[in-house]
Amino acid sequence: xxxxxxxxxxxxxxxxxxxxxxxxxxxxxxxxxxxxxxxxxxxxxxxxxxxxxxxxxxxxxxxxxxxxxxxxxxxxxxxxxxxxxxxxxxxxxxxxxxxxxxxxxxxxxx
Amino acid sequence: xxxxxxxxxxxxxxxxxxxxxxxxxxxxxxxxxxxxxxxxxxxxxxxxxxxxxxxxxxxxxxxxxxxxxxxxxxxxxxxxxxxxxxxxxxxxxxxxxxxxxxxxxxxxxxxxxxxx
Numbered sequence: 155x156x157x158x159x160x161x162x163x164x165x166x167x168x169x170x171x172x173x174x175x176x177x178x179x180x181x182x183x184x185x186x187x188x189x190x191x192x193x194x195x196x197x198x199x200x201x202x203x204x205x206x207x208x209x210x211x212x213x214x215x216x217x218x219x220x221x222x223x224x225x226x227x228x229x230x231x232x233x234x235x236x237x238x239x240x241x242x243x244x245x246x247x248x249x250x251x252x253x254x255x256x257x258x259x260x261x262x263x264x
Numbered sequence: 265x266x267x268x269x270x271x272x273x274x275x276x277x278x279x280x281x282x283x284x285x286x287x288x289x290x291x292x293x294x295x296x297x298x299x300x301x302x303x304x305x306x307x308x309x310x311x312x313x314x315x316x317x318x319x320x321x322x323x324x325x326x327x328x329x330x331x332x333x334x335x336x337x338x339x340x341x342x343x344x345x346x347x348x349x350x351x352x353x354x355x356x357x358x359x360x361x362x363x364x365x366x367x368x369x370x371x372x373x374x375x376x377x378x379x380x
Contacts, residue, residue, distance in 0.1 A: 185367055196268075196355050196371035197307070242307070246367040249320050251297065251309040252357075 156181040158245050160255025167233055168263050175228040175241055175258045183245035186219055186226045187252065191240045233262045266291065268358050268372035276378045277346050285341040285375045289358030296339045297369060298331060301353040313339060346379045353377075 158179045167173055177186070185204045189197035201210050203219035203226060210217045214237075216229040226243055240259050244252040269288040277283050289296050298310040312320040313333035324331065328346075333339040343350055353376050357369035 187368065189371070194376075196270075196373045199368060199370060202368050244307075249322075250295070250312045250359075250367060251320060251323065252299075252307075252367075252369060253309070254299075254307040256306045 156183075156245065156247060156253045158243060158253050158255040160243055160258055162258060163256060164259050164261075166261040166263065169234055170232050171262075173230050173233060173260070175243075175260075176225070177227070177243035177245075177255050178225045179245060179253075180224065181245070182223050183253075184223075184248055185246045186223070187244045187246065188217055188226070188228055189242040189244065191242060191257075197242055230260075233260075235262045235264050238262050268293075268356055268370055270354075270356050270372035270375050272375060273373060274376045274378070276380060278380055279347060280345050283343040283346050283350070283377055285343075285354050285356075285377070287339040287341070287356030287358075287372060289339070289356075290360075290370055293358035293360050293370075295359040295361070296333050297357045297359070298339075298341050299355045299357065299371075301355065301374075303352070307355065310341075343377075346377075348379050351377055351379045 160177045187202045188200045191197040201217045206221045206223045208219045214231045218227045240257050242257050243255045271286050296313045299307045301307045309323040311324050311331045328344045330342045353374045355371050355374045357371045359369045
């Protein structure tokens with residue numbers, strides 16, 4: 155059974171601080187996707203990483219896929235209150251289904 | 265280009281009734297996935313469908329749950345004889361590509377099912 159461990163589960167920081175969220179697995183994924191989910195809504199796709207070692211940037215967000223395609227990280231620089239939300243990582247299996255981590259609830263205080 | 269659409273957004277059913285959840289994928293997408301998010305739990309895969317075919321139903325409960333994606337019309341997730349434990353948010357996602365050709369999935373807003 156493929157599992158994806160996401161940490162930390164909760165994170166409360168001050169505006170302007172940096173943070174990193176991790177997703178780790180013992181399994182290899184064909185790709186890994188990061189989503190953000192607001193209360194009462196569906197997950198919104200932020201980025202997909204496919205190649206081992208790949209790094210993608212989205213404004214102040216930096217996503218990295220591990221060389222072995224088993225782990226990933228999301229780094230946010232100079233967090234802002236608008237970054238508050240639930241962040242989810244999801245690994246794609248070869249059969250198509252996404253395996254989700256437990257999620258990281260981020261609160262950025264002004 | 266409209267996103268993935270799900271209806272109803274909220275559904276209340278009494279124990280023993282049937283629940284029908286609908287999902288219209290994004291235009292041009294022929295791959296549909298259903299996920300369930302139980303209270304205080306993460307998203308769990310249920311079933312993967314292409315038009316008129318079930319590709320992977322390894323996450324579907326063996327009884328009372330079924331899914332279809334007909335040639336015309338939306339995908340339907342059907343839950344017969346609902347029980348309180350079925351109360352959850354059900355999300356549909358669609359993708360333009362097959363699983364082995366890249367797998368970016370776009371999610372709908374979900375249907376919140378409450379069983380009383």
